[in-house]
Each structure stands twice: as structure tokens, then as C-alpha cells.
Amino acid sequence: MIYAAIVGTGNxxxxxxQGLMTFPERCKIAALVxxxxxxxxxxxxxYQLEDAQVFDSHEALLASGLKIDLVHVCTPPSSHAQIAIDSMKAGCNLLVEKPMAPSLKECDAMLEAEKKYGVTMGIVAQNRFRNSIYKLKKAADSGLAGKVRCAHVNSLWWRGHCYYDLWWRGTWEKExxxxxxxxxxxxxxMINWIQGGLPEEVTSVLANVMHDNSEVEDLSFAALRYEDGSVAEVTSSVVHHGEEQGIVLQCEKAKxxxxxxxxxxxxxxxxFPVPEHNRELMKELDDFYESIEDLPYEGHTGEIENVLSALENGTRPFITGEDGRKTVELITAIYKAGFQKRTVSLPILKEDEYYTMEGILKNAVHFYEKSASVENFTSGDITVGNY
Known part of the structure; x- marks a missing residue:
């Protein structure tokens, strides 16, 4: 039995x-923090967790002597590294919500702690456990469509003006x-996973077009160039009505x-293209896609099941700290390019001031200043994406 603690009981x-409760014979929620x-x-x-103990800090949890095997870090990003490192020092394994941490320095400290204390750390990227993305990756890897030459990534969300009223949101320091x-x-x-690595160059534009109670961007456009000459574009938004997310891979032979x-x-x-397309290849791709078996569990539940299996079998989780760090590195490059209004190169080295949160804060563009906030929202529905 794996005993789990949830640190941060927000949305x-x-x-x-719910993911943990799917596997009552394998794990038990022992603490809520x-x-x-x-x-x-x-x-x-x-959730009728009668046996779960409640704590007001992760320090109190770790000092309690309560048996905890797995800590789920579900707090604001600025606190991820400290909670994770303290938990690993106490011998706990981890599943850390996205993003792994706001800076590469914090990510590296977390990775060092994982090795030092001999524990296992997974990073939440639950959309890899959605059938649509899992099967897209399989189709791309099949080679039937040829190499990916251009990718279009739409991370389109919509959040009302009051979204950034919450005390930690909309600030470079906390969010x-x-x-x-x-x-x-x-x-x-997803694009890191599909492409198999990071781009060499990044150009970006950052803007805040709808949320004047937030220091941070509410919209960004990034252009990526890879070593093999392929390119990608990523739109990141909380201003798009309809939240129509999607990813398109333009490959050598097919989309x-x-x-x-x-x-x-x-x-x-x-x-010019023939009007009827390449029907033979399209059928072959559709048949291949349909032949891929569905995942047994999707989303957070799928990733949680994978982490439980890794702990039970002494293996690595599918999405590791190294994966989480790559994502943060690309995001850091997007911010650096946007702040400096120029194309930047990867990797981001330790000598780069953008490697640290202090350097990011020093250079961050404040679109607006946050003048008021609330401690908590009343409960309400949230959206977690259409794939």
C-alpha cells in the first residue's frame, strides 16, 4: 500500500x-495539507477521507511522523521547489504539478535532491496520457507520414478578468x-515529446491584451527552429473564446x-495538389490510428497509475524531472526572447541570468501592476483542456 499526501487543496x-481514489487497493490518501x-x-x-489527517503546512506533515510514501505537490509554482526538496529529504517520492518550477535553477536543485536522497520524482504532464495525444505520437513515430517539418501548437484558453484577482496569480514572483x-x-x-528534444532557436512576442490586474502576459506567440531545420509555432493564451486547443504536424507526406x-x-x-488528395496514404494512416489500443486510464488518473506502477516496480515514471526541466527551459527561452525582443539560442546555461528566478524577475516586463487581490475564490467549475 502506498500512502499519499496532497499538499495544496485548491482546484x-x-x-x-480522484485519480488516487481510482486505485484503493494500491494507495491511500493519508494526509491533506x-x-x-x-x-x-x-x-x-x-471525498469522505475519514482517515486522512489535515495539516497547515508541509513542514508540519513531514515533522508528524506520519507514514507518507508519495507527496503530490499541488501548490502555486513558486513553492514547488522548496516543498519538493523538503519532502525528498524526508524520504518521500513526488508527483509535482506543472510547471516543475519557475526557474531552471530550482529544477536542477530538485533533480539533485532526487539523486541525493534516492527517491522518485514525476512531473505532471497529463495530456500525454490522453488517447488523442498518445495516438498522435504513435502515428508520427510510425514514419508513415515522414518527418515532422512544421508544427502548429495552439494552447488556447479563456479566463475572465477576475481570474487574476487570486492573491498569487498574475505576479512574476508567485505565479x-x-x-x-x-x-x-x-x-x-507535447511538442518536446513529439520532436524528441528542444529547438536551437526561439523568437517570441509577449502581450497582455485583456487582463489589466496582472503583471504577466495573457498571450504569447513563439517561433521555434530545430537542428534538423524543422520549425514550430506555439500560441499560449488565456484570451481565446472557445478554448479550441490543438496540435497540427505538417510532415513530409501528410498532415x-x-x-x-x-x-x-x-x-x-x-x-498543384490533385483534388482527391492521396487517399491511399490517408486510409493507411487512419487504419494505423484506429489500430492503436486506447489507454486504460487517461489524464491525471493515467499519470497517477503510471507513478504508482513505477514505485511498485522500482522503475522510472513515464514523465520524469528531466522532462519537466526541458519544458521549463523552452518556456524560459520564450520569456527571454520576448523580454529582449530578439531571437535567443538554447541551451540556457547556468551563467545566463535567466537561469535563476532572480534574473527572470530582474528582466520581466510588467504589463500592468497588480493593485488588489483576494485570498480565495468560492468553489466553482474549472476547465482542464479538451485534450
Missing amino acids: ISASHI DIYPEKAEAAKVK GGGPTLNHAVHHID LAAPWSCVAEVTQTNG
């Missing part, structure tokens, strides 16, 4: 609690950034997309 914690303990108590009642870091993190992980679609062209003698 996203529900996905973690929040700086507002009444929120943890409310979660305890809502670490806007949708580039906190929403597109999912889709940036592949999630939600799933494929189109393949074949040329006429004049270079």
Missing part, C-alpha cells in the same frame, strides 16, 4: 484525489508567468493533427 487537487486548513478539511469531507508557463506548459511538453485528422496531398505535373 487541481481534485484531479489528484493547505495553508488554509479549512480547505483541506472541506476536501476531506467532500512565475502567465499562460506560457501555466497553461501552454502542457502543449510545450497529422489532434483532435485526430489526417490529410495527404500528391502533386499534379504543375505542382
